[in-house]
Amino acid sequence: MENLLAGIPKERPVLIAGPTASGKSGLALRLVEQAGGVVVNADALQVYDCWRVLSARPSAAEEARAPHRLYGHVGREEPYSVGHWLREMRAVLAEGLRPVIVGGTGLYFTALTEGLAEVPEVPAEVRAEADALLCGEGLAAMVAGLDAATAGRIDLANPARVQRAWEVLRATGRGLAAW
Incomplete structure (x- = not known):
């Protein structure tokens, strides 16, 4: 196989994004086997220890062939966010191995490249107040409680995004867009 990383400095991260089952993980593994480094998960579901099959996570045999990070290390009941992932990603970068970062969660890539x-x-x-509001009055009530700037920037049909925005506004007095 042609060395796809020839000429790219070893400290330079490689980012591979795309839809599920498109071959991203296989490519990442081949690159790490060929040029060294570590395969790093950037998929929101693959961080959880219970999602190996449903998320197209690399098999145990594939994970044994090369170093892998941030796969299956979070319990299904544990809270986890892009902020958690980014902090853990900083630790991976500090290891000094070239990271081949692979996944389908665009927000992770955006956080990594743009902050x-x-x-x-x-x-x-x-959080309990937000859960009660969502269950009792529904998504529309939660959307109505958002500031205009945040409402204009998020997917208002996504309950998780709306709830997060509502919680941040409630807890801090500042809309998510202001952060």
């Missing part, structure tokens, strides 16, 4: 605002943690009581 991410450090929004404070949302207190448990605000």
